Amino acid sequence: MMVLSRSPAARAARILARCAFYVGMIFLILPVAVVVMSSFTAGDVVSFPPQGWSTRWYGIAAGRQDFLSSLWLTLVLAIVVTFISLVLGLITALTIVRGRYRGRGALSVAALAPLFVPNVVIGFAALPVMAAIGLLGSIWAVLIAYVIIVFPMIVRALIGTIESLNSSTEEAARVFGATPLRAFITVTLPLAGRGIFAAAIFSFVAVLDEAVIIAFIGGTNTVTFPMRLFSYIAETYDPVASVFATLMIVATTALMLVLDRLIGFERLGSNR
């Protein structure tokens, strides 16, 4: 416990800091709450506070085939992109952490490089190349661009996970005659399971979040959910968008609770 000073200046500073905390938390929470509440409006346009309460927009939203197919496409895309990035990223992170060869440092810099390039730039840079190889507007172009974005995030997360693993159990398995692959699969992989799963969830959410790249290379056939929502709210102003936004908020909050179970947020960064 800190030694608390009773001087008036210190007390004033403490009260001020506390106020800054509560105001900041309201600033953080209020917008999300507003979106959720706006989906229950009885009125015809999105407004806050809502004009009366009703769930009628949920019924209307259930019939919106365009949104539902975008949602489906995005979920499939998120699963496939996460799976590909996870396999490639795990092997890359392993060889970065465990390898002892020249060029290992360069590999880790190169693997993380896309993190420092804005998604707008990656999206536009993909445009001429995809046009040249004839993939523009196809799901393949989107898949490749998404893997490029997600891969470095996964590598970064897994480097941390693998570094924190104790290697002696895997060595023990090797001493008793297990092949390197078998020792890895039976011993290390389960130990790294939580970290891998957490990385997968972050990757999944990153794909659900991505609305920029599709604006460049998606064409008119491949419209993901965030892109559909983006173009809808840029042009229209009815609560259908709020309904789907609320569904997404509920889904991501549920994912967050799973993450909390996995990594335990109250221990985040704690070194005690």
Next chain:
Amino acid sequence: MSAVPVRGSRRPDLPFAASPAFALASLPVLAFFAVFIGWLAVISVFKPSVFAVYTANFTLENYIKVFTSRIYYEALLRSIWLSALSTVFTVLIAYPIAYHICRRAGHLKGAYIAIVASVFLVTFVIKIYAWQILLERAGLVDRLLQLLGLTQGPTRLIGTETGILIGLVYASLPYMILSLITAVEKVPRDVEHAAAVSGAPPLTVFRTVTLPLSMPGIVTGALFTFALNVAAFIVPALLGGGTITMAGLLIQRVSVGVGTAGGNWPLAAALSVVLLAISALFSLGLVRVFSSRRWRLAA
């Protein structure tokens, strides 16, 4: 990992995936990325063409246009200005939250972090959609401003730089808070305690111990905030009201947009390269300033 002798075996005694051959897994991703960025740099010095998007003739006119044509350099300057400003505001709002969560929240700590992480995970477009609702004429913010007597008639904040700034700050806030929580947690409480016992008032402890030692978190968060916001696309598209552009939005309009400016890939490429350079320069500058000796107190 140390080498393990394996009984009677000719297997190389390396752990799984330690061999450089496994680095090939990253090859498809890195190759595509390299081609994307490399080709971007190449076409930025090509001549724009009405009929074939570009012709392979060397020219610097795209770069000249970016720096001399008002619409482009204004968007670039606005991007730099708004993302620098949003970085400052984000730190100012995030620090008290992170500090309180780490040092004062007690048993509520886990719950607060869960709230921050939940907002972090909410889709970007939805976060900005929320501000579209809040900043509308007769929206919550407008009513609040009139109630406080700060504005007379009804005002619409969408289409103003203030509106864009709010969106930029809000979108990067959860990341900054999480980054600062990690940093403040790493500040040893013993050092704070020692300073306090030696007679330093709480504010002095904060200014001389906690703040400098948590600087790495501020730098990480600021790097992310600036890089994200300087290339913002969704925020100016939704909160800019169609009148206020930023560089990221302009790249999209110039490259795939319709109208007089659409379909000019070389110009959009030059804009992208300039944006990347600004982002890199800012990051290098930030890292340099904050790794100077003033902030590197003995840990």
